């Protein structure tokens with residue numbers, strides 16, 4: 311049983327295949343275009359794929375919704391979430407074109423039809439007009455700046471993966487924020503200080 315299957319026992323056979331294929335795909339692409347540090351690529355399943363899926367454990371995203379992943383890098387958290395939610399439409403954006411190339415290649419190799427990947431700054435996406443049910447992200451910028459970029463883009467709110475002591479950063483952002491510890495769902499030292507920050511719109 312893989313690490314992902316241990317925490318998500320109800321996956322379909324197709325989702326199991328997609329998650330099983332993901333580490334090797336990232337190893338292959340990372341050797342060509344660096345999207346994960348060389349040191350961390352050995353931990354891609356736990357540190358990147360499973361970590362991304364902490365957002366799924368909140369059970370806030372439901373089928374039929376739309377999600378924007380801002381500053382997705384090589385596709386985290388957007389790609390693992392797109393496998394988890396085949397009936398949710400994902401838009402992944404990053405300001406670095408070669409990272410978006412990796413996202414497109416990995417999405418194609420996994421046969422994902424619910425992923426759109428755009429090379430642009432989020433402020434410029436669709437001329438500022440598009441709106442999504444949820445905005446998700448990991449490790450892009452401080453919360454205040456992030457809220458400034460994305461608040462007008464979301465109907466239900468922001469789900470942001472962050473670590474460490476976030477008290478000052480949350481106060482500065484000036485929005486109601488719930489901190490959900492990832493260690494509630496996943497074991498291990500890596501997750502000890504990690505949180506899903508939930509910033510509800512209403």
Ligand SMILES: C[S@@+](CC[C@H](N)C(=O)[O-])C[C@H]1O[C@@H](n2cnc3c(N)ncnc32)[C@H](O)[C@@H]1O
Pocket residue numbers: 380381382383384385386387403404405406409430431432433447448449450459
């Ligand atoms: C530290 S990386 C994190 C990548 C990915 N979310 C992850 O966790 O592996 C931050 C990414 O945010 C992107 N980024 C920063 N500001 C951005 C903006 N305004 N719009 C789109 N992407 C942005 C950078 O190009 C970079 O790839």
